[in-house]
Amino acid sequence: MVDLLIYLAAALTGLALLLALYRFVKGPSTADRVIAFDVLTIIGITAIALLALLEGRGIYLDVALVYALLSFLGVIVIARYLERGL
Amino acid sequence: MESLLAPLGGVLLVAGATFLLLGGLGLVRMPDIFNRIQAGAKATTLGTLLSLAGIACLQPAWAAKLLLIGLFILFTNPLSSHVLARAAHRGGAEKSPLTAVDRLAEDQRGDQA
Amino acid sequence: MNSMSPLILGLSVLLCVTLIGAALVAIRATRLPIAILAAGLVSLIASILFLVLAAPDVAMTEAAIGSGLTTFLFFFVLARVRGAEKDGDELAGDELAGVKHDGVGK
Numbered sequence: 268m269v270d271l272l273i274y275l276a277a278a279l280t281g282l283a284l285l286l287a288l289y290r291f292v293k294g295p296s297t298a299d300r301v302i303a304f305d306v307l308t309i310i311g312i313t314a315i316a317l318l319a320l321l322e323g324r325g326i327y328l329d330v331a332l333v334y335a336l337l338s339f340l341g342v343i344v345i346a347r348y349l350e351r352g353l
Numbered sequence: 354m355e356s357l358l359a360p361l362g363g364v365l366l367v368a369g370a371t372f373l374l375l376g377g378l379g380l381v382r383m384p385d386i387f388n389r390i391q392a393g394a395k396a397t398t399l400g401t402l403l404s405l406a407g408i409a410c411l412q413p414a415w416a417a418k419l420l421l422i423g424l425f426i427l428f429t430n431p432l433s434s435h436v437l438a439r440a441a442h443r444g445g446a447e448k449s450p451l452t453a454v455d456r457l458a459e460d461q462r463g464d465q466a
Numbered sequence: 467m468n469s470m471s472p473l474i475l476g477l478s479v480l481l482c483v484t485l486i487g488a489a490l491v492a493i494r495a496t497r498l499p500i501a502i503l504a505a506g507l508v509s510l511i512a513s514i515l516f517l518v519l520a521a522p523d524v525a526m527t528e529a530a531i532g533s534g535l536t537t538f539l540f541f542f543v544l545a546r547v548r549g550a551e552k553d554g555d556e557l558a559g560d561e562l563a564g565v566k567h568d569g570v571g572k
Binding site: 268269271272273275276277278279280282283284285286287289290296298299301302303305306309310312313316317319320325328329331332335336338339342343345346347349350 | 389411
């Protein structure tokens, strides 16, 4: 039963990935794409953690840790650029 | 105990993935950039934290590293969404016609007057 | 050839679709910040696909350099260039409120 729940969670995560991708492709402004990028990074962190669970390898979580740091720095840099303060 | 932990982890995983899906849906459906930031930041933060908690229940040995990832996301995600919303407001992003109040613009006008 | 589980196969197909979509945005975008963002997104999806292929070290390098350093470097350089060419006409302003002209070219 737990396997079924994990399958369901992976399917929902994939659907969320597609919805955020739609907003990234559609736009219309740069800020919309930045928030879509942020959401896609967060969904990617969840996908990496799910992948680690499915493969049973804890070392994959290090990549998720790197992304948890990088998404923050990336959005800060882009927001400063958009404010023309960089 | 063991038999209780695994179903709890599965349920937490599905709940977290549901919140991620709701965040993506809000990103598509909301009318303007500020509403999209609202939906995208809050729902996905909760969804990721619930998913990480579910994985920690399924694999208790990874709990420390998962807690670290969760703490990073909990601290940095609201901050980055706030910085982005401020940048969008300063850049004069279009607001939805349904927007009733804009306290930040009122404050800025009050400072200048 | 060892067989993949159907779940991981489906997840890979979804990731590949996302990768192609992001790459198309990177090619067709007419404004530079959007193209840089899309290139960062391609790196993100590529590093998850590296994880699917069981290469965590390559994925970590791609995360740190491809998705992190390159994106930041592009934005710093873009800000520098924009500051140097104040009167320039090639980098149209109004990126935030650019609702009138969509960034993805027709």
